Every structure is written in C-alpha cells, then in structure tokens.
Amino acid sequence: MSTSLPPPDATEVRVWVLHTPDELRKLRAGLGEMIADGQWHDGDALADVPERMILVASELATNAIRHSHPPTEVRLLRNDQHFVLDVTDHNPDTPPQPPDEVSELSAGGRGLQIAQRLSLDVGWYTTDEVKHVWASFPVSTN
Structure with missing residues (x-):
C-alpha cells in the first residue's frame, strides 16, 4: 500500500461521522440507502461494487475507530471514473x-x-x- 492521494477531481458525495463502533450500522445503512434509492448516476453498471464498498467502508472505519480516538470520518467521493471511500483517524503518526x-x-x-x-x-x-486511508472503486463495470 502506497502513500498517495486519492484520485484528483473527486467531489464529495456524502460524509459519515462516527464516534463508536455502534455507529458503523449508520454507515452501512447510509451506503445501502444510496444504492437502494438509485442515487448513483443513471447508466452506472455497478455489478457487485456497492456491496464491496459497504464491506470496505465498514472494515476501514472499524480500523480507524479501534486504533484512534473519535471522531472517525468516512467520506464518499466521486469523479467520472471512480468512487472513493476516504476514512480518517486521529493517529497520523x-x-x-x-x-x-x-x-x-x-x-x-x-x-x-x-x-x-x-x-x-x-x-x-x-x-x-x-x-487518511482511501480505497477506489469503478463507477461502471461495463
């Protein structure tokens, strides 16, 4: 895993602020609602990307909550080619x-x-x- 910035030009779609492991449900539900409500752009053929994003968001946020102090912030970003999950913790060293x-x-x-x-x-x-620990996913799997 390299030290690098996420893809440039990605804009923020949504932010979740978590203080405890119990709030991970809120993160998973929020991502799930975005999927169910069709808040992805029309024409996105995502296949299993949403489920992978929910799992990765949950795992990275769990790491941040366990190994740092609150709050943990999970941002969903997007550009034309990528969704990016950007998870922060307060342990930069x-x-x-x-x-x-x-x-x-x-x-x-x-x-x-x-x-x-x-x-x-x-x-x-x-x-x-x-x-910041980030992971990127394809906008379309066509």
Missing part, C-alpha cells in the same frame, strides 16, 4: 499496516487486506492532525 502473510491467521488487521482485494486501489496520506 502510525502508518496503516496490513498484516504480513505469516500472521494471516492472527486476529485483527484484515481490514486493509480486504480493501486491497476488493477495490481498484488503496492508499494513504496524512495531514497535520489526521491520517
């Missing part, structure tokens, strides 16, 4: 660490592996106060 293959059976740390397997790209960067 600790880089995200996917578990190594040797300890794959250990508890925890699978959120980054899941994100890497289910998205197009995963990256991270920091600002003075927060760390």
